[in-house]
Structures are given as C-alpha cells and as structure tokens.
Amino acid sequence: MKPAISTLQTVAIINNAISPTAILSIPPVVISIASHDAWISVLGAGLAYLPMVAVIAAICRANPGKPFIEWLESRFGRPVGMLIGLLFGVYYFNTFCLIVRQFANFIGDMVLDETPLFMLIGIMVAVAAFTVAHGVEAIARSSFIVLLMVAAIIPFSVLLNYSDINLQRLLPLVDTDLPHIAAATVSPFLWLTEMSILLIFSPYMKRPASFVRAGMFGMLFSLFEIMLVVVMTLTIFGPRIVPMMSYPFINMVGIVEVGKFLERIEIFTVSAWGMTMYIKMAVFLFAAVHCLSQTLHLRSNRHALIGLSVLAVVTTLAAWPRNVEMDNWVLYDTIPFLIVFNVGLPAVIGIGLILTRAGNRAKGAKTS
Amino acid sequence: MNGKLRRILCAAALVWTTFIATGCWNRIELNELAITSATGIDWDGSKWIISYQVVIPAAISSGIGTTGGTQQSPIVVYSTEGRTIREAMMYSFSESPRKLFYGHNRVVVLSEEVARRGFEELIDVYFRNAGPRETVSMLVTPGSARRILEQFMQLQLISGDGMKDIVLSEMKNASILPNVQVYQLAMELAGDAKSAVLPEIYISGSGDTASLDSFKQTTIPSKLKLRRLAVLRQGRMVGWMNQRQSLGVSYLRNRVQQTGVTVPCEKTDGTRGYDMIHISRSSTKLKPIVREGRLAYSAEVHALGTLTESGCPQNLYKPEVIRKIEQGGELQIRTIIQEAWSRGQQLGVDVFGAAESAHRKHPQQWKKWSGDWNSVFTSAALETNVHLRIARMGLSNKSFQYITNQDKRE
C-alpha cells in the first residue's frame, strides 16, 4: 500500500521543518541588526519567500506521484538524477547533523551540562532514527500531534507572559534605517527556504492538488511562530538585551512567575519544544535516507538508515569542537548551502522541467 | 538477514543501556543540595565577598510540625571571596558539605560600595549561567550585605524568602519602592536613559537579630526594613531618593498599584488634621512635548481612591466637601511628583522613562538629543495634571468629629 499523508499533516511537517530552530536562532540575530523593527524584517522575509512557495509547489505538481529522485531520473536521465539525489542527500544529512548538534548544545547549555555530548547526541539520533524507521506516515502523524500540542501551548505562553509584554517597546515604527531592516530579512528568509522539504514529501500526499495550500499554510504558520517569538522577546526585554541572550525564547518563558508556585516553567516549554525538534530531526533524517536509497536504488531503507545514523553521530561529534564554531556555522557558513539547495536547485529543476517539457512537446508534435 | 540485524541492534541497545545505567551526570539528590535563599555581594576594594544564606531543611521542617521553637537555626550564612564572582562561588565547595544551589535564590543584596562601584559582572553571571534565575530581586544596603543575610525575621523562618515577600507586598500595597529583578535592571541599564533604581534594605534598631533567642521576647532588637531608593546611572549608584521621592518615581513610571495619600484639612479649632485616601487604582501617562524646540513633559495622572480616615469635621454627604478633599489630594500627589522630578534632575538621572517616551514620540529629534540626553533631561520642565476621584466613602458618611461637634455648631 502506498503511504498517504494528508494536507494537514504536510502543513505540520513543513512547519516543524522550519520553526523549531528558527524560533531559537532568529530572534537574537534579527533583533541585533534591526533593533525594534525586527518584526518588519521577519514579515518582509515571509513576503519575499511567497513566490518561492509557488515555484516549489509547481515542481511538485509536475511530479506524477513518483518518489522525488526516481522521478528526476526518469525525467532527466540517470546521471542527472543521481547527481541531484546525491547532492540533496548530502545536504539533508548535513542539515540533520547541524540540527542534532544545535539541540544537543542547547540541552547541554540549559540543563544537562555535565552529561557527555555523545550521550545526548546518541539519544537524539536514536530517537530520530526510530521515528524514521516507522515510515513516512508515522512521521507525518506524530508531526501533526506535535503541531496540535504547540498550537495549544502558544496561547498559554502568551497568557503567562502577558503582564510582561509592553507593546510600546515596538515604537517608534521604522526607526532603524532600511538597509538594516533589509539585512535582517536574510536570516528568516533562509530559514523559510527549508520549506523545500515539500519536494521530498509531496509524492506521498493524498491530495496532490493541495501542494500550494500545504506549502503556504506550513510556511505561514512557521512565519507566525517566528513573528510571535520575535515580537514577544522584543516587547518583554526590549531591543537592547536580546542580542546578548543565546536563547531569548527560553529567557522569555523563564521570567514567568505566577504566584509562588508556578515559576521556572521553561523546562516544560523546552520539553514541548524538544518534541518539535525531534520531528524536525526525523524529517531531515528521513529526507537524507530517502535521497540516498533512491539514488543508489537500495531495496530497503533500513540499512541506509542505520548507516546514516551512525555516521551522523560521528559527524555531529567531530565537526564542531567548540559551540561557537557551530553557532558561526549556523549563522554564516550555511547561507550559501541553504541558498544553493533550497533556492538554487529547485530553480534549476524548474528550468529543466520547462526546457524538457518544451522538448517533449516538440517531439510529440513531430511524431504526430 | 533481518533477524541478524535485529540481534545486532538489540546488542547495541543493551550496551547503550549499560552506559546509561552507569552515568548519572547531572543527577543531584535533594539531600546533596544546599538551598541558597539569599545572596549578599560585598566588595573589599579588590575582591568580591559573596555571602550565602543557606536553608537547613531539617530544622525548618521540624519547626512546621512541632509547636515549640526550633532548637537549630533554620538558616546558616557563610562567605567566600574571589577576584570574580564565580571564583568566590568555586571556593564555597571547600567549606560546604553540599553543593550550593541557586535555583531558589530569592534576593541578591548588594552593599552600597558594590552599587557605587558597579556590578556588570553580576548581571553577566546571571545571564550566562542556567542555574541562577533572572527573576531574583535586587536590594541595596548601606552597610555590609552579609549582615543583612544574618538577620532573622519575624513570621518567616527563611529571611531571604521574607525579604522578597516584603518587597512584593510593599510594591503591591504601598507602591513606594519597586521590585527590581535582574533582567529588569539589565533592561533599564541598557535602555535609552542608561539608568535604573534599586530599593534599599537596612537594619533598623540596635544590634542584630542573629540568634533564635531573640524571639523569646515580644520585641526583637532589630528588624529588616525597606527605606529609600538607590539611583543608578551608567551602572553605578549615584545617590538616594527618600520615600516621598520614591513614591513620586512610582507615579511617574506608572508603577502605582495601591498606595495612600495624606491630605491636610482644618479642624474646628483651627489646628491641622489629616484625611487619608487609599488609592486603589492609578495610571500615569508621561508625554513629551516639544515647545519652541525645547523638550518638556506633561504627566497626566488618573487616580481612584477611597476615603479611609477623616481627621476633621466633615459632612461627606456634600459633594463640594468631597471635591475639596480631592483637590487637596491632587495637590499632594502633584507635589510628590514634582519633588521626585527635581531630585532626579538634581542627580542627573532619568529614572522616569523619559528617554524612552521621547524616543518613541519624537524619533527624529531623538537622534539629536540622545547625544547629550543628560543636559536635555535636566533642563526639561514637567507639568503635572492629577485627577483624583474619591469613589467610595467607606461605611460612614460623616466624620466622627462632625458628629461630636454638631451641638457646638447648632
């Protein structure tokens, strides 16, 4: 039976592929550049990314329902398909390692500072691999449940922080000069490009007509979450001390004090957020395994999954000896990667599709 | 093949669990913790002296259950010193049998010396480490911070907790001094005005209440009390504001939750009496106005109160009598605010949020002002408008003096 995932589940996958790390990393970066106009930058990034959603949905629609790499091979021939598949596989694998390390660093910084990093990474990779082993449907379903949970938690956290929010801190509007606001859009824009994961998941969708809707809503919901966190950190802490914090999102929950019994509830928020992080890891690991096994025409995903997982543990441990290197990598070194793989490659595929379609049509005309 | 794979995975999982079982890296049992309830920071000119008030759970728990007093002191205080704050904390391991735990630290008491020297290091420690909370309340004391931690408190076994309770209850019911948490302080010091305030705690009375024996009497030799407001500029303390001025600051910052205002009135024999109005709600809008290129401010206060004490013969059925008391209250509040404003200008510290509001309202001119905000602020005039409404009279409509003096009048 061909696995089928619903539109809502796809929205959840896309959202969980973007927002977990975005809400962690974006606020300090954006706010340090654009000060209290950071939210305008985030909004701008969202608007700027909208056309890309259409492009990716169009590529998805051109796919008659075959797995992504297989389809590319049938369309452009074996070598091109293999090349793209390998590139994507390496990219998704890389991103997976990055996410794992980010999560492990975070947990280490926050609570388990004495626990060896390899234990944390081992557990994370194991959990992600376990989820992936259950197949795309299980990922999609758990992703949806986690999204439900997040949707339930958002109003609570806004309510709990309500008394600390001072909307006046957003004034005056457009105080930062436009170049800075524009510069600040880069980071949220790049995070939104992760939406291209839809390329991998679209063949499994029940209703192929709803690619645009799924992509759009997934992207918009992530944008909403990022906006919310940026606006809340801004209105609670003001633009000056947020850039100093590594995880303003956590500080924000950390200052909640309701009476004398409800304090320090950030651990719970961290746990809920951790679930979204796990889904993100599972999504990217799935994408990596999928690309690899499709490209190499492996019969079973399982061996690829185990191999990649072990490799990921080693890579994640060895690639960044210091957390700062990892942070710099996330903020600066990944920019070309993200652009190439999430914007460039889809664009190339799109162009290729248009060209070959023209070719196909011409051929069709000749034969008839 | 699949079975083999499964067996390998199972073996791997088993090896993994043995790893897990041996290590409990961050685990710390409750009876390995020294729960710190308050921290004191002193500066001896070259080194930090950090004092900890540590709770002794067994002593407190037995005190809850049994009726008699506790034999053992519920808290113990000790100090360590070092060139950095964390260095001092590190040396605490050489004298404490348990690991100091800052998660339940309620207050940080700074000595005036530390406040005058500046304590950016402390704020950095709070933001860098996950253990201590950013929601700790900060207090300044004129003497040594350690001595504050050594004091016992009435009704509260853990005086660190008690200090926080006093600050919170004072903020809620009298609104003279604010509760300043570390992250708020950091925000203010990093804000447009680069200034902040901290409440003062001091030991009133003679001697120390450092022994449980003090509680065998009805009067304890000394008490911890809140008093003035320490004013900080650029991270350093520059002076004090008295209680009236502090209340004025609270009004201007719109921090008044509940407070009172005392209104003078005239008795029948011509001497002065006082009415008391309990302010149950108050809101202030501080607006920057640009007049002929100069910056000025207008403060618009709307307060709602209840008459809780009448010290003069007054027939409160008459609206004009009420109006008169209201006007008296408005005048009082206006004076308090003006006093605070001029004291702030005298110290050269904008603790009123004036810079932020100017920045918000006039972003263009702000760029000019921000270069020399201090002189702009010290020359800015404040115009105060107070609207006080006595909504309720309490349970009596005429003052008692009015009743006793009635026959005289007739």
Place this chain on the structure above:
Amino acid sequence: MSNDATSGGSEKPAAQQSNSQAEHTEHAGQVLLPDLELNIERLQRFLGGGSDIVCRTLTHRSFDNEQYAILYMDGLVDGAAIHTMLLGLLEDANRTNELQDDGSLYNHLMDRSIAVGKIRPVTSIDEAGYAMLEGSTVIVVGHSLRAIAVDTAGGESRSVEEPSSQTVVRGPKEGFTENLRTNTALVRRIIKSPNLRMDYKVVGQETRTNIAVVYLQGIAQDDVVQEVHRRIDAIEIDGILESGYIEEFIQDKAFTPFPLIQNTERPDAACAGILEGQVVIMVSGTPFVLLTPVTFVRFFQSSEDYYQRYDIATFLRLIRVASFFISMLLPSMYIAITTFHQEMLPTSLLVSLAAQREGVPFPALVEAFLMEITFEILREAGVRMPRIIGPAISIVGALVLGQAAVQAGLVSAAMVIVVSFTAIASFVIPAVNMGIAARLIRFVLMILGGTFGLFGIMSGLMVLLAHLCGLRSFGKPYLMPISPFVPGNLKDVLIRVPWWAMRNRPKNMASKSNLKREGSGQRPDPDREGA
C-alpha cells in the same frame, strides 16, 4: 472458506472442519457400517472408551425389532433434553406403527420421533464422535449407514452474572459467560436486527474451540470482516483456551505494549462496538470477547459514559485520561524534577521534600524502583492469593511496607505518596490491558527520567508517540481521530457530546456508505411543537 452467513444461528462445525479434521488420519473416512454392535464399539474406541460415555440400546417394535443405540457423553448434555427425548423414543419404540413408505427406521426416527429441535445426519464414526464431544447425542441405527446427531448440548455452566472486571454504577449488570451459545444469545437479545451476522469457526486441532465472528452487515466494513476471517483461518494451534490466544495471533504488530484489540466482558459494550462497526470475536470457554478494529481512545471509554449524562461522562473521561498520564508519568516526573530540575518546585515544597529526604540512603531513582516494585508485588499478591487471606496482605502492605518504611528512613514519605497515587491512578483506566501498558512504560520512563531528567522523559515520550503513530489495528490507524485528524469523530474522544449531537458513526470503523446513526434536529426543546 465458506462462511455460512445466511444460516444465521445454526451451528455447523462439520462443514468447516475439513482441514483440521484431516489431521486425524487414522479415523478419517471411517464410514458407518450396517452393523450396530460394530459401530458402537468403533465409536467407543474412537472416543477412548471413557466411563462418561453413556450407551443405551433400544428396540423398536414396529421395525422388526430393529435395534438402535443412543450414545452421549455424560455431563456434556442437558439432562432435561435427554430425558424428554428418551421418553419420546421409548413411547415410540413400544408403539406398533403402520410402516412407512420407505420403511427404514432411520427415516422414521429422523422425521417422527425425536423430541428435540435440532438434529442432523452423520455418516462417519469421527463425525459422530466429534458431535458427541460437542454435547450432541448420537443415535446409531442398526442397519442404516447413517446416524442421527441430536443437539442436546448443555450440562453444567455458569449462569449470567454481573461482570467482575468491568463494573458500572449505572448500566446493565449482565456479563458474558463461558458458554458461546449464551453469549451469542445475549448479543442477539440486544440487537434484534436481521443484519446481525454470526459466522462460526472452529479453531484448535485438539480443543476444537468454537468461535463466533459477530458483526452487523452494512455497518461493519467488509474488508475488515474479510480480514478478520482471513487471520482467524490462518491460525494453526492445538488449543485455544481463551480469547487472548486469538488476540496474539491476529493483532497487527507483535512488539508493542499497547493492546491492539479490545476485550470486554459486557454484552452492552460489545453491542455498542457492533453498532459502531466493530467486529466482535467470541470464543467458547471465556467470557471475554474481542472487539476489533480499535483505536487508542477507545480504551478510555467506559460503557457507562453513554448511560450517564454527557457532562458527567465528559468529566469522568477527562479524569481517566489524566489518570493514564499520571500513572505513566508521575514517578518519572518526580524523579526528574527532584534530581534534575529542583528549581521548578516551589521553595517551601522543595524545603519540605529535602527535609524528608535527609537520611534516606538511596538515590531517588532506586527509592522509586523499590517502592514501585513493592507495589507491583503487592498487587500481584492481591490478585493471586486466596480470598480469605486478603486482609492480612493489606495490613502487611499498608502498615509494614508503607508506614514502617518511612519511619525507618528507608524511603521518603513523599515517594510513598507518589507511588500510591500512581497505583490508584492506574486502576482508573477502564481497560485493564491499557493500564498494564502504562505501568510497563512507567518503568522505562523512570530510568530515562533518572538519567537524563525531563529531557530523557521527553525523548521517551517522543519514541512512544512515533510508536503509537505507526500502530494500526486491522489496518486502521491507532490514533485515528487525533492523527490522522478526523474532526467529525472528536465528539467522542476527550469529551462526549450529548447523544442527539453524535449523529454519525465513527468514520474509521463503520462502513463509509452507512455513517448516519440518528435523525437530525433531536435536540430537546420544550418550545418545539408537539414536544
């Protein structure tokens, strides 16, 4: 497989035995011979000649004093039915009748003289033997190649009693029994629909256990019914003693702590399932019937939810869901918070917990394990031990292990509270097997919580979530109305809406073409005309 759906209530094991009967090669094909003595002897040899075989030979006056024998297994038959039948036969045997057209005693007996409703011809020794084993009486006729099996099944069995494992305050007090026939009747008495189908099967080469697959034609999904048949037919085992045997053979996934098939002892619960499109599998010899397909949320629904008013039912259901999470998470949370995240506790609570822990020699994890395992032992002892010594165990358990352990400083009082509360919470879940699942998971989470704090618990929950999302029950996603998200079915998950608002059957179980359950606009409204 021929499923005699149309034959309704008639039991026809013989038609479905072919494959399992082939095992008995030594007796296979042993047709009856026209020799009464020999037939009786062969039959007795086939059955091993136990003392419980009753054989009575009669002579019929009208048919040249032809002899015939009545054989049955003592204890398996209904004494009254035998009595009536014998009376009729004796009376008939002593009467001189005019001869029939065909003139055979067999036909005469078959058509005119047996005072029992259900009879059928048998032609071989083993067929006759198996009929006797099922409680039938076999009449072997002297010169005939056929014998008659008369259904006189009965004998001692438990009467219908109140179910002991699933009690309700309000609702029917009947429970299923060990007798398959009684059980099918209990269901038929509730659902008097001609569409109610009962397909019979025999499973187990030695026990030859009767199984009934019960469903409503048109409401149950056809593919599910076929799948149930396919999976049951594939079972090859010597004996089925309880429905648990069947459950383990037909569930979708072997390695999971969660029950993928529901069981109940209550006819009303079984009927509610049938009405929503579930297929019920009844097994002879056990009061527990199986319901499938099932979803996770089903295990939190008690049949009482539908008898009490909806607001009460909703409240109770929320309590149950909360209890499930408490029983799964509370000890691990306690361990994680007190050994990793002490800052989360209010100061006064932390101080009092710390005071209690003074002098406790074990780490919280070990302490919790100690108490949890003690409790599990006590619970198991409570179930296994003879009823009479029950009070002794409770005294030892409560006083010695609880209070004395705290006083001796072995465990902290808070831990005893946590463990007891967890224990009580685990009994709130209406489905025992789901409660056990929560208990098993609890131990794993305790280890995770004790080594990695809340991060470990979160990782454990993520694994659990992925596992649950991957589970299926007869092809239906286990977490159905939640994920995949079916908004229409949420009316009966965490909350139960009033009956007049639950207009459709659950989409995942009932047949897609027949979802509507009730008429519209039935909300009580005193102002409506005619009301």
